[in-house]
Amino acid sequence: MKVFEANITYSVIDFFEKSKELSFEDINEKLKSISGINTFFKRQYEFDELTNTISIQKKILKEPDRSEYGDFQTNKNLSDKICGLLKKNNINPEIIVEPTCGKGNFIISSIRTFNKIKYIYGIEIYKPYVWETKFQILDYFLNNPKINPPEIDIFHYDVFDFNFKTITEKHKEQKILILGNPPWVTNSKLSSLGSNNLPHKSNFKNHNGFDAITGKGNFDIGEYISIKLISVFSEFNGHFAFLVKNSVVKNILLEQNKTKYRISNIRQYNIDAKKEFNVSVNACLFLCSFNNQIETTINEYDFYSEKLINKYGWCDNKFVANLTLYQKSKKIDGKFPFEWRQGLKHDASKVMELEKINGHYINNKKETVDLEEDLVFGLLKSSDLKGGVIDKSRKYTIVTQTKVGQATNYIKYKYPKTYEYLSKNIDFFTKRKSTIYKGKPLFSIFGIGDYSFKPFKVAISGMYKTTLFSLVKPDNNKPIMLDDTCYFIGFDTLIEAKITSYLLNKDITQNFIKAIAFKDAKRMITKDLLMRIDLKNIIEETNFEELHKEFGYISIDTWLVYKKNLVKEHSIINMQLDLFETNTLHTTQHIHNGG
Ligand SMILES: C[S@@+](CC[C@H](N)C(=O)[O-])C[C@H]1O[C@@H](n2cnc3c(N)ncnc32)[C@H](O)[C@@H]1O
Structure with missing residues (x-):
């Protein structure tokens, strides 16, 4: 009822x-x-x-839409297990603070688990939950009359307005546990709902670490609440145990190098959010101790088996995803000698992406398209890049420019069929929302330049979880393009591309990428990450015999020239053009199994 x-x-x-x-x-x-x-x-x-x-028998009301409150109530089994885990770790608090207590399951579990509680504070914005928490507590003590209740305040209040200093002032010397599960909602979701369940801007800005959050544009409300509580309570005695998205923990730790909260013994216990909350998100119990040292690394466990699975955080002023792998590979944390490029972007996939069926190009509208061959190039997407050698593509695209901003009226005279097709579909180009296309020639594309037309490429997917590099060779003497979800470097000769791809797929490089790439990021591989690979140091870790074995045969000259050109201190911009002057390498190219 x-x-x-x-x-x-x-x-x-x-x-x-x-x-x-x-x-x-x-x-x-x-x-x-x-x-x-x-x-x-x-x-x-x-x-x-x-x-x-x-x-009077109360009619059961349909629950209102509570999306703006990020309402995912923790089930009793999970809140019990979490409190049990805390107890096992010798956490026995005197004061419990549940800042968004919902129906009160964490409060009940804490009463059931800990035997030294003197005071409990619960805060909740939704009145029915305030009642439910009170009813639950009452029910517990009615059924357990021998247990002495602590003092309890359940506030019907907005956590963003709550003055937590009243708690710290009253309980300075006592052991505090901040326990709970803050709302799982982002500010952009709130703005799409027209909700103002947000901290007031003024408080928000005064907050340590907030700059970083606002800088990201989209932030989690749970992240703000966590930071607010850590900043208020970390000088006191006690612990912090919150169920949050993994991204929240990562962001807090990322800032910890600057914010330097007095938090230590930082742990992340990964839960199965699908099972516990029926949501597909990576989430965990974020646990740390207050008022010890300032630590900047975290141990990651599986919540159910309590097995340690990873350690991540700061090492030598670098934020890394796997500290063990980083220790093994950090000597190659430096600067890549070339500029990694993103592939081309057109935002008109319905008409710009083609497949070739029985010798005919078919667009994404399933229309057969008659085009001159010159501007049509093979196209690879992130899903095509899984390592290995690629010289064919599933998809094709029309490359309307050779560099960004180039006039496109030449297409009309040189390639009338292509022009007719593009003109017929002009709406797909004019309705592109991104401002990058504003004021640019018709049918403009981005992510295009000399580098796109290099015959040989070493490429990696930005979207998929693979860290392997693929060697991309021309298809029928035509360079294959990559889309903007991929990163690549272009080469004039096959041997340069082959050696580079070998060096990037070596264990030390792969360990390094795994050490610094965060698997749960939307784009696991980024340009920043790739630019950190110090090819020069990988070369130092590589001997000629190894290459010889890998390639079957390679001349020592080829290897020496490759090394010489690479170690030269060029500026990154000039490097792409200067390095590997075709002539030099062509004369020393003695590869037998050209691949
Ligand atoms: C993810 S639920 C978790 C509830 C409870 N902590 C638990 O673990 O079951 C988040 C709770 O935060 C409450 N909430 C959302 N915005 C709030 C605000 N501004 N102030 C206080 N509580 C809020 C929601 O009503 C909801 O009960």
Whole structure:
């Protein structure tokens, strides 16, 4: 049954029915002595309304849409397990603070688990949940009359307005546990819902670490609440245990090098959010101790087996995803000698992406398209790059420019069929939303330059979880293009590309990438990451015999020239053009198994 839109148990109903003759003051006193809750009813009418509602059968209301409150209530089994884990780790708090307590499952689990609690604070914005928390607590103590209740305040309040300093002032010397599961919602979701369940801007900006959050544009409300509580409580005694998205933990740790909160023994226990909350997101229990040292690394465990699976965080002023692999490979953390490029971008896949079926080009609208061959190039996407050698593509695209901003009216005269096709589909180009296309020639593309037309490429997917590099060779003497989800470097000769791809797929490089790439990032591989690979140091770790074995045959001259050209201190911009002057390498190219 529901009262005040909150679930209520039969023992609580029974209790209120038996107490309905009491005055408002007497019932509050009785409730305090049983459950520890201060001012259970704020006014007489609340008590009257409750007893009336109980006596008439209350109709069950449909739950309103609560998306703006990031409402994912923790099930009792999970809150019990979490409190059990804390207890196992010798955490036995005197003060519990549940800043967005929902229906109160964490509060109940903490009462059940810890035996030294003196005071519990619960805060919740949604009134029915405030009631449900109170009913749950009352139910617990009605059924466990021998247990002495702590003092409890459940505030119907907005966490963004709550002054947590009142708690720290009152409980300076006591062991505090900040426990809970803040809302799982981002500010952009809130703005799409027209919700203002957000911190007030002024408070927000004064906050340590906030700059970083606002800088990202989209941030999680749970991240803000976590930072707010850590900044208030980390100087005191105690612990922090929050269920949050993994990205929240990562962001907090990323800032920890600057914010330097007094948090230590930082741990992340990964949960199965699909099973626990029916949401597909990487989430965990974020646990740390307050008021010890300032630590900047985290141990990552599986919540269910408690097995250590990874350690990540800061090492030598670098933020890394796997500290063990980083230790093994950090000597190659430096600067890549060429500029990694992103592939081409057109934002008109319906007409710009083609497949070749029985010798005919078919676009994404399933139309057969008649085009001159010159501007049509093979196209690889992230999903095509899984390592190995590629010289064919599933897809094709029309390359309308050789560099960004180039005039496109030449197509009309040189390639009339292509021009007719593009013109017929002009709407797909004019309606492109991105501002990069504004004021640019018709049918403009981006991510195009001399480098796109290099015959040989070494490429990697930005979107998929593979860290392997593919060697891309021309198809029928035509360079294959990559789309903007891929990164690549272009070469004039096959041997340069082959050696580079070998060096990038070596264990040390692969370990390094795995050490610095965060698997849960939307783009696991980024340009910044690739630019950190120090090819010069990989070369130092590579001997000629190894290459010889790999390639079957390679002349020592080829290897020496490759090395010489690479170690030269060129500026990155000039490097792409200067290095590997075709002539030099062509004369020393003695590869037998050209691949
Ligand atoms: C993810 S749920 C978790 C609830 C509870 N902590 C638990 O673990 O079951 C988040 C809770 O935050 C509450 N909430 C959302 N915005 C809030 C705000 N501004 N102030 C206080 N509580 C809020 C929601 O109503 C919801 O109950």
